[in-house]
């Protein structure tokens with residue numbers, strides 16, 4: 811196959827992939843998935859947690875907390891694009907918030923912030939929320955602070 815034919819084929823394939831993606835996911839999901847600026851693991855975090863979701867994929871959160879405020883947050887996952895979008899959006903929502911406020915995030919709120927997810931990917935957002943909640947639980951345990959009001 812000549813080079814220009816191959817290039818044309820790749821472009822055509824990419825167009826088809828983009829078209830399918832745009833039919834399935836909101837613009838917000840696609841944007842978060844393509845630009846996951848919170849992807850990674852923080853060095854010397856104040857709290858971390860890792861959870862394996864119902865699909866077998868894993869997510870990890872790492873947080874830097876100062877005076878009860880989330881100063882830095884990253885996530886890592888080996889999951890699908892919807893999970894990357896959910897993890898990144900969740901990081902943006904909680905960054906700069908007090909732990910108590912940030913902890914109010916739930917699956918429904920995260921899906922709303924993503925402008926929806928296909929039903930079969932709701933568990934991907936749940937994985938992000940549960941991993942974040944576990945990270946806070948670990949922080950409370952580690953710092954031996956009273957977390958009663960967080961629930």
Ligand code: FES
Nearest residue numbers: 865867889890934
């Ligand atoms: Fe496993 Fe999305 S996290 S399918």
